[in-house]
Amino acid sequence: MADNRIAEIALDESTVLKRADEVEREREAALRDLAEGSSFVPLRAAAAGHCGPWSLHLSVPEGRLALRLRDGKGADAGTIGLGLTRFRRVVREYFAICDSYYKALRKASAQELETLDMARRAIHDRATRQLLEALEGKVETDFATARRLFTLICVLHIRG
Template sequence: MSSTPSRFRLSAISLERPFNRRTDAAKKHEHAVAISDVLHNNRFAPVEHCGGPYRLHLELVVRRLVLTVTTENGAPVLCHHLSLTSFRRLFGDYRIVCESFANGATRLPPGRLEAIDMGRRAIHNEASALLRERLMSKVEIDQETARRLFTLIHLMVSQNTKLRSPGT
């Protein structure tokens, strides 16, 4: 997908709770990169809407992700509550594999790090497919947009201890 302007794209993303001061630099960097990547190159087309560009606001509310979409000038497009229950295993697996990669970055041989990263990509792909499936009645997104949005959702969930259960 090219980065040429489109009517069916996100032009801004905001999160309900910005990352706090206790958030480590790596997570803040991952957050900034995910937003930059998705804004640079995305496909975001609300079902039966004539076009944007759009602003997306993400908020966590009692085990649900609330997606609020407006046009650039603030006109409401949709508000959708997405249960995160079906993502729990993926959140846990993704966290574990990312921690394994970070912990092994300086001590594991390149082949082992590559294997861990392949596992991370597989989980990321599975999560992005699930996200696309769960949102398809409301908004059409491409795989790369779904991957970046999953990264943001994962970071939000990892910062919100109320949503995390033991082991996730």
Template sequence: MCARDPGKSRLIDVELDETFGRATPDIEHERAVAIFDLVEENHFQPVGDEKSGPYRLRISLAESRLVLSVTREDGTPVITHILSLTPFRRIVKDYFLVCESYYQAIRTASPSQIEAIDMGRRGLHNEGSQTLMERLSGKIEVDFNTARRLFTLVCVLHWRG
């Protein structure tokens, strides 16, 4: 098996379908930052795609499921995967609660308390990233940092402000 060109096993564009709707300017900004970070540095390779990328990813929702539609740079379809959001609900909910605690702690807590809350936040983020990697296993190959960025995007998509 030959080694893949790392410049081709990557995303060059991520688009959110209109199913997510418009959000507040702050949430729109967070979505844009999450997409920028993901496109800036990632490893993304649909399993079994012999032609390789680079790829474009369109993310949408259908019946409370995450739809990941992958195309080549020129728009040629590669694959679409549909993932249940159920395995992420608890993690995302807990992540938001810890983030809320973190933002409150910044105002009044000691540095050691803030650090402890932030460690919990990072732990939940890692758990969500690992869950995403497991759900993509055998479908799309991603490294841990890409999974972290994708999980950030999943969280931002749930954020209602």
């Protein structure tokens, strides 16, 4: 039986200078959650005989998301590329609402925080649906896995 999960994931850190503590916590949580439970089948790699668990290296060369894959035996299983133009707006919206949320943590009421958190989750969910559409025909995955991958895409967009 195939092991269709992400066992290991790494981010290209070469373009990132420094991240806020909140962002680091989100990154760590996404990485941990993906390693603990994910559903991931890269269709072209699987059709070529590669089997998981999968190791991924995420980078954003020239404005494109690159998911470099290694199979369960450590062999190169190809790279999946996605244009990120379609995510530009939702990433900006997500950054803006996260910034508002983190600033509000210091002084807002519980109701205001709840409203901001609901907005943050709604934007994140919309972006996750966009990511699932972009991955269609390339990767079979579930909503929870795509949601965590979107978090990591956001982390890769942060520049200093």
